[in-house]
Amino acid sequence: MTTPLSSPPLCSDLHDTEAPGGEDRARPAAELAALQRAADAGEAAAAWVRELAGRQSEEEHAGLLERAAEAIVRASGREVVPGSDGLLAEELRYTLAADVVLGASHTTGTRPGLHPGERMPLITVCAIAAALPSCVLGDLAAELTALAAELTTATEAGRLATASGDARVLPVRKPRTLGHEHGDPLDRLAYRRVAESAAESFEIALHYQGGRGEKACAEALHNALAAAGGGIAAAALLRVADDPALGLDLEQWEHLHRIAAELDLRVVEDLGGANGDGAADPARPRPA
Template sequence: MTTSALTAPQQHSDTPDETGLDGEDQAQRAPASAALRRAAGAGEAAAAWVRELAGRQGEEDHARALERAADAIVRASGREIVPGSDGLLAEELRYTLGADVVLGASHTTATLPELHPGERMPLIAVCAIAAALPSCVLGDLAAELTALADDLAAATEAGHAATAAGAARTRPVQRPRTLGCDHADPLDRLAYRSVADRAAEAFEIALRYQGDDDERGRAQALHNALAAAGGGIAAAALLRVADNPALGLDPDQWEHLHLIAAELDLRVVEDLGGANGDGTTDPTRPRPA
């Protein structure tokens, strides 16, 4: 892309030289400078993820194709964004960042790049968004560039989640753990004691009032015990689902499951998170209500 002698030096500088500008000019340029830095940072992060994909390839041609895409993302989100230019991306970069980036070098290898499920769409998205960044100079640079930079960061985050989930699926499958079965984890034991104590207390109270010789009374006591324990067991299960990397949950999904777990049984969430101690204290000592 052709750049003017006036704008190019400012674009290449991490800290644009605003010497000689009055306060009003500086105030007008500050949002644009911040947007340019935001775009460059998002581009670097996206390129790092694409290079991670490249490093996983068994076919060297696929690896090179993804490396070229990563380099093009850095250029398109950095020095190709030139205020005052025509906003057009260089033809070579447009070609490199085309949607067929997910095909890698299939025309020479007769194979597709090795991508985990869920990685293809973020890969297309980061390339398409990066290719669109230079055109922001034709409109409201600060607002449009910031919006696309945020989208680029979100697409990269989705890519990382898919990569982590794919890597987790390749690990040996572990047997699901229920509350109280992991005897080696002191926090698990702490949470289990909390739930078991409440269940036992509910059971004993019901028996005391219903009578332990009455079948109906024992059934009611068991119902009370299960009701006291159910929320804690469900909360622990939700936490383990949320923390399973194979699901590739994004931060909002992870937080949502943790919030539901806390609504079911805040004490269990605090116990498993270590908020109530490390679980190694004497279980016979009084514990806060």
């Protein structure tokens, strides 16, 4: 292939190239932007792979992953040479092969320490990086932009699997209900609000039912549960969203918080500290 550039073909390196006839030709802005996106995506992917390398207990596995990270940087940067034959150097093709997930198993007898869900993104990241140089043979700007986006998506999937795997090794926390006696002040604040809303609904319903008989109590209890249900569900959703074992990304976390706010905004505010620190009881509303 054409001799690789000494540095990634970004910005000033590609503003002008020499055409065969000796005429200057400006590199299209779209191609420059695509080259930059590919390089950025490669750097981000390599950073994740280096994190995997840093987690290894076997030096051989760590070394192979480090070399894979460097190969990703090269394949997404200075190996993407407009006007070249689009072929990736053999050493890089070998380094980015799918058996990167096997590490140095032939010498160590073990495989790299990877969390469930990390292997597929790792293979995908390496495969996409290895394909980037071939984009120079087609519509460079469009193809490189598309593959760079897929490389970013694969990296994000890998990071999500890493976060989930890291969370799974944390000590298991015993689930607690809203208003548990050992909860923090904000937890108790939210519980008092839900309890007072339920009590108010119960008293009002019981009053209008005449305050006597099984039917009156059942109706009052129904109203109390309806009043408390939204707040309890909102608190449960917040607990799920904040559980690190799920490894939720920001969009998923925000989605659960939005649903919780729709169920009971005041409880969400209580648990978030927007209504005080929980040191004092909120004023209890009185039934009319």
